Amino acid sequence: MTDTPPHMRQRVGRPAFSRAAEPVVKALIKIAGWSAIAILAAIAGYLFAGALRAIDEVGMRAMVTGEFWYPTSATPQFGFLPSEIGSLWVTVVALLLSVPLGVATAVYISEFASNRVKDVSKSIIEFMAAIPSVVLGLIGIALLVQNVRAWFDLDTGLTAFTAGIMVAILALPTIVSISEDALHAVPMDLRHGSSALGNTRWQTTYKVVVPAASSGIFAAVMLGLGRAIGETMVVLMLAGNAGTIPLSPFEPARTLPGTIAGELGEVVRGGLHYSSLFAMGLVLFVVTFLINLAADVVLERQRKRWRR
């Protein structure tokens, strides 16, 4: 910029400032862009640091495979198996209910419903995801606990099954909306081609559309699984928090998140019990991380496949 005419000199200021600010702001924006990785790394790091004492004194393998959880007895034992089996039961019940129901709902919304019904159903399902889990726990206490006890003639209605029903409701919106996205992403050409060959809508759906969307539906199930394993409040309020290994879903159980949430408030900071809860958190983090990673990778691959 040479020989700026006098009447324009005033205006040079702002763009110049803007240009000088650009690299600074760009750097800030870039740092923000990497924040998710930083936070994930920090979570892993802090969980590991917290768990270090328990890993040192008890051992990770001994905890993950230990059968007894007596953290406060004279000779404390820190076995995660009761919580792990409890988590397993709750998750199995939740997925047995929510996967068939969720996938069928997604298929109906995507393949059979009219546009109007589709819009309304999708927003109700999205709305369902907004119900706080503590409220679902409360509804479970009010509606399910007594009934589960009566239906199955149990000693208590606070069981892994009871919690599993409510966790299914939590996982349902995730499964429906991700499956629906996957079905919606299947190109129309495939449906038209199938219809032109004389297939009915249902034949088209189960022979062509669902197989084409199968990886996305798989991802939906994985994300639902991740939600079910990580759910805290519902299991804390409904599963019964028993200390022993539950042999069936109709027994009181504790889960990994339920144990952490139920006990972290009562332990001595930095003690062995405290540290073992961090080790439990680390196990939970690693498991859900792998599940989510699998879902993300599959979704990414599917997205690439249909991108034309």
Place this chain on the structure above:
Amino acid sequence: MSRVARARATERIAKWILGACAVVSIGSALFLIGYVFYKGAGYVSWEFLTQPPRNAMTEGGIYPVIVGSLQLVFWTAMFALPLGIMAGIYLAEYAPRNRATRTARLAIANMAGVPSIVYGLFGVALFVIQMNLGRSIIAGALTLACVTLPVVITATEEALRQIPTDLRHASLALGATRLRTITRVILPAAGPGIITGSILGLSRAAGETAPILFTAVAFFAPIASSPFDETMALPYHIYIMATQSTKDAPNMVWGSAFVLVAAVSILNVIVAAWRSKQRRKIRW
């Protein structure tokens, strides 16, 4: 039965079964929300919303609990929005298409799936202990901000991607810098999308219990005068009154649940209405 007739019959049955599943899913969503309104409506009054609790938390209202939740959400927004919007801008406007960016995106998707209790543990270790914030609104809000961040980032990135490239090119052709293009052209156009997405994220944060369990809340606390105090909050209040209270207080439990679900519902409906209006108004 001919093959065609059989196919038609199967079609009818399949459609009927799938439809029944859809009705069950959608029906249970409506039932759950309806049930909370049905149980709670009788307890909610002007006094309930504006009075502090009395008589060992069994009478009176939940005013300090509501204020506590609002304070938590306010500070969560203060932390999550600037960081999340900047991260969204980076991903939509600056990030090169390479493996590193894919990793960053994967991390964001993965963050959304981290169990809320794990955020709670993280919050205790980093904010409560390491940063020495103690049990406080700030520590709880920082933890909730981590939970909300992926939602804000995704909402921002999606809103920015919907702005046509012509607008960017036009602005750059007029001599605007890239940053100026973003602040003056792109962000105003994408504003509604960013705001609605963020509101949804914050409304979820308002209902989270596990992340604040050990970082922010107390069974009873006066209205916090500073963000470094501990607080009461709606989800925790519901939990503790429903499970640990020695006295039965259905008014507290269901009234609080009503207020929480109503607030979340209203925000969701407003956002849905605003979005569909916006979609009709702007056609690129």
